[in-house]
Amino acid sequence: MTDMHGKVYVMQKKVLQLLVDNTSGVLSRISGLFSRRGYNIDSITAGVTADPRFTRITIVTSGDDEILDQIEKQVAKLIDVRDIKELRPEESVYRELALIKVKTSAAQRQGVIAVADIFRANIIDVSPESLVIELTGDQDKIAAFISLLDGYEILELARTGIAGLGRGIENVTYL
Numbered sequence: 691m692t693d694m695h696g697k698v699y700v701m702q703k704k705v706l707q708l709l710v711d712n713t714s715g716v717l718s719r720i721s722g723l724f725s726r727r728g729y730n731i732d733s734i735t736a737g738v739t740a741d742p743r744f745t746r747i748t749i750v751t752s753g754d755d756e757i758l759d760q761i762e763k764q765v766a767k768l769i770d771v772r773d774i775k776e777l778r779p780e781e782s783v784y785r786e787l788a789l790i791k792v793k794t795s796a797a798q799r800q801g802v803i804a805v806a807d808i809f810r811a812n813i814i815d816v817s818p819e820s821l822v823i824e825l826t827g828d829q830d831k832i833a834a835f836i837s838l839l840d841g842y843e844i845l846e847l848a849r850t851g852i853a854g855l856g857r858g859i860e861n862v863t864y865l
Contacts, residue, residue, distance in 0.1 A: 703732065704758045705784065705854055708747040708765065709773040709863055712738055716745065716770045723768065729753065729761050733786075733851030744772065748854050773863040777854045781861075784854040788832045789814075790823045791846040792839060802842060809835045820845060 710716050724731050732750040739746050766774045806823050815822035
């Protein structure tokens with residue numbers, strides 16, 4: 691993408707990990723900042739940490755380098771934010787959970803189960819007309835699995851978004 695002066699902008703994704711105070715409205719304040727500034731949230735996950743005073747939020751956002759730097763600076767200024775880090779792919783572990791309900795006849799069931807087995811997915815519900823499959827992994831693994839279900843009817847799909855942690859103990863934040 692280029693602007694009217696010919697400057698080239700390369701869109702990319704960034705995964706940010708926030709450690710925030712576990713207070714009511716904190717997620718709303720963070721998402722509100724993105725909304726007000728017109729920033730994009732590709733996915734957002736939040737959960738309380740081992741210390742119940744804090745919540746860990748993982749945000750996947752996209753933009754050019756300038757926008758991504760602005761996002762990080764603006765989020766860091768929020769009063770509830772205690773720590774913010776970029777989770778770089780080579781230094782981090784990312785996972786996402788997907789629940790996929792697939793319509794299956796008795797004749798189709800074994801084919802879907804075989805694909806699930808290859809991806810180490812779990813069949814967590816079986817009914818006469820459908821299967822519910824639980825799959826965890828990175829976004830590419832989940833996308834590949836969904837593409838292999840192309841010949842089947844996906845009735846419902848729920849994805850959690852990325853949760854991530856840095857590798858090792860060098861960047862652990864202690865509050």
